[in-house]
Amino acid sequence: MSISRRVLLQGAAACGAAAALSLRQAAAAKPQKAIVVFYSRSGNTEALVRMIAERTGVEVLRIDVKEPYAASYSDMTDVARDEVRRKARRELKTQIPDLTDFDVVFLGSPYWWGSLSVPMATFLMDHNFAGKTIYPFITSGSSSPQGALDRIRELCPQAKMGEHFYVPGAEAADAGDDVAAWLKKIGF
Numbered sequence: 001m002s003i004s005r006r007v008l009l010q011g012a013a014a015c016g017a018a019a020a021l022s023l024r025q026a027a028a029a030k031p032q033k034a035i036v037v038f039y040s041r042s043g044n045t046e047a048l049v050r051m052i053a054e055r056t057g058v059e060v061l062r063i064d065v066k067e068p069y070a071a072s073y074s075d076m077t078d079v080a081r082d083e084v085r086r087k088a089r090r091e092l093k094t095q096i097p098d099l100t101d102f103d104v105v106f107l108g109s110p111y112w113w114g115s116l117s118v119p120m121a122t123f124l125m126d127h128n129f130a131g132k133t134i135y136p137f138i139t140s141g142s143s144s145p146q147g148a149l150d151r152i153r154e155l156c157p158q159a160k161m162g163e164h165f166y167v168p169g170a171e172a173a174d175a176g177d178d179v180a181a182w183l184k185k186i187g188f
């Protein structure tokens with residue numbers, strides 16, 4: 001083979017490798033499409049939603065239930081406890097958009113009776129999160145959020161679980177710096 005033909009072939013191979021590399025780089029650089037989905041009964045988790053939305057500009061979807069719980073905590077908490085224990089559903093009023101194109105779901109919920117709030121659990125029962133990354137953010141009175149995180153895993157076995165954010169509900173309104181640090185850490 002002449003030297004000039006060999007150089008040409010080597011050049012073509014190098015071009016092919018460069019093209020493959022730039023395709024991989026393009027795929028890696030593809031911006032992730034994200035949405036915040038949350039349920040909040042008394043506003044603590046919602047305070048975090050505002051911070052996440054302000055910083056990231058991502059779309060927000062609030063989960064509402066068809067039959068609202070009683071307004072007072074003492075009137076609704078036994079009902080909620082029974083639903084949590086039975087792993088029951090609480091039907092949703094919210095129309096859920098097509099979530100196929102979203103790569104990332106920020107999932108916000110209060111912690112209820114050792115687990116996830118029932119409206120959020122109902123939402124997770126109805127949707128497939130295979131291949132998506134879930135970043136949970138949870139508020140509670142004082143309990144560790146572990147039971148809520150375990151329930152998310154149980155309901156979304158094929159999702160990737162990203163790092164979660166937790167703050168006691170009473171401190172949610174002042175959690176802006178911590179939310180910003182968490183978002184930065186997870187690449188938002």
Ligand SMILES: Cc1cc2nc3c(=O)[nH]c(=O)nc-3n(C[C@H](O)[C@H](O)[C@H](O)COP(=O)(O)O)c2cc1C
Pocket residue numbers: 039040041042043044045046073076077080081109110111112113114115139140141142143144168169170
């Ligand atoms: C039905 C119900 C059950 C709860 N169970 C717990 C619990 O087991 N441990 C805890 O620390 N807080 C518990 N809480 C307190 C909430 O997790 C906390 O107030 C949370 O910040 C409320 O969020 P929200 O304002 O977004 O609804 C419960 C609240 C409700 C309404």
